[in-house]
Amino acid sequence: xxxxxxxxxxxxxxxxxxxxxxxxxxxxxxxxxxxxxxxxxxxxxxxxxxxxxxxxxxxxxxxxxxxxxxxxxxxxxxxxxxxxxxxxxxxxxxxxxxxxxxxxxxxxxxxxxxxxxxxxxxxxxxxxxxxxxxxxxxxxxxxxxxxxxxxxxxxxxxxxxxxxxxxxxxxxxxxxxxxxxxxxxxxxxxxxxxxxxxxxxxxxxxxxxxxxxxxxxxxxxxxxxxxxxxxxxxxxxxxxxxxxxxxxxxxxxxxxxxxxxxxxxxxxxxxxxxxxxxxxxxxxxxxxxxxxxxxxxxxxxxxxxxxxxxxxxxxxxxxx
Numbered sequence: 001x002x003x004x005x006x007x008x009x010x011x012x013x014x015x016x017x018x019x020x021x022x023x024x025x026x027x028x029x030x031x032x033x034x035x036x037x038x039x040x041x042x043x044x045x046x047x048x049x050x051x052x053x054x055x056x057x058x059x060x061x062x063x064x065x066x067x068x069x070x071x072x073x074x075x076x077x078x079x080x081x082x083x084x085x086x087x088x089x090x091x092x093x094x095x096x097x098x099x100x101x102x103x104x105x106x107x108x109x110x111x112x113x114x115x116x117x118x119x120x121x122x123x124x125x126x127x128x129x130x131x132x133x134x135x136x137x138x139x140x141x142x143x144x145x146x147x148x149x150x151x152x153x154x155x156x157x158x159x160x161x162x163x164x165x166x167x168x169x170x171x172x173x174x175x176x177x178x179x180x181x182x183x184x185x186x187x188x189x190x191x192x193x194x195x196x197x198x199x200x201x202x203x204x205x206x207x208x209x210x211x212x213x214x215x216x217x218x219x220x221x222x223x224x225x226x227x228x229x230x231x232x233x234x235x236x237x238x239x240x241x242x243x244x245x246x247x248x249x250x251x252x253x254x255x256x257x258x259x260x261x262x263x264x265x266x267x268x269x270x271x272x273x274x275x276x277x278x279x280x281x282x283x284x285x286x287x288x289x290x291x292x293x294x295x296x297x298x299x300x301x302x303x304x305x306x307x308x309x310x311x312x313x314x315x316x317x318x319x320x
């Protein structure tokens with residue numbers, strides 16, 4: 001009997017189940033020992049294996065997608081390089097250089113277009129903000145709060161509380177307006193640089209026809225150009241003068257930048273001082289530029305170097 005009990009205890013310790021069977025024999029109850037149930041452990045292991053397989057499949061799919069995207073980009077780059085190489089095969093060195101410059105400018109224009117779009121979206125944040133309306137609202141709130149304080153019979157105490165609160169809110173609004181104004185001014189300067197500034201910097205007319213650098217040309221003629229609907233438009237007169245009109249072409253559309261600038265320069269009495277001399281040497285040609293009439297400065301104001309100096313001085317004064 002002792003041996004039977006010990007076996008029963010050993011089976012229980014091992015995780016088995018002792019089941020008393022019937023009927024009872026003359027030797028006592030019959031005992032059946034069953035092995036522990038491992039079904040739960042098997043289910044957990046199967047679930048873990050399935051999760052591991054799903055994660056591995058996803059990682060493999062992500063890697064395949066990334067590899068395909070990289071391969072597609074490499075193929076597109078190679079195709080573009082092959083196309084350019086084919087185009088350049090029959091070109092001279094100067095033509096190849098011109099093509100490279102054109103491609104660089106196209107890429108730069110794409111980047112600038114994206115930057116302009118981003119800045120335009122930033123400017124939308126400032127739409128509807130009127131500093132004068134905000135100040136008026138503050139004053140109306142202060143007046144209303146004063147009336148409510150008087151009605152409650154606690155004029156002095158409530159007045160001070162309201163005044164302090166209004167002052168704090170007004171300062172917060174003023175700080176916000178100042179910050180927004182600064183951001184808007186910076187955004188407008190960036191937009192100006194990417195539009196009108198870029199037009200002057202990349203102008204072929206300035207590079208080939210004028211003795212001025214793009215920056216100095218803008219000092220002299222920049223007031224003729226403005227940004228309208230995201231595009232540079234030229235006027236026949238500088239900003240501030242009466243009866244200004246946009247320069248149009250024969251098709252009725254505003255003139256492109258270089259054509260407009262050429263027309264403006266041609267109407268400048270001192271154009272001979274600003275245009276590069278293009279006479280061929282020899283043949284009795286005289287490369288010296290003609291001097292303007294002596295009384296010209298007296299009758300029509302400053303031109304040429306004097307006009308440039310005056311414009312630079314005006315720009316420096318406005319910057320200060």
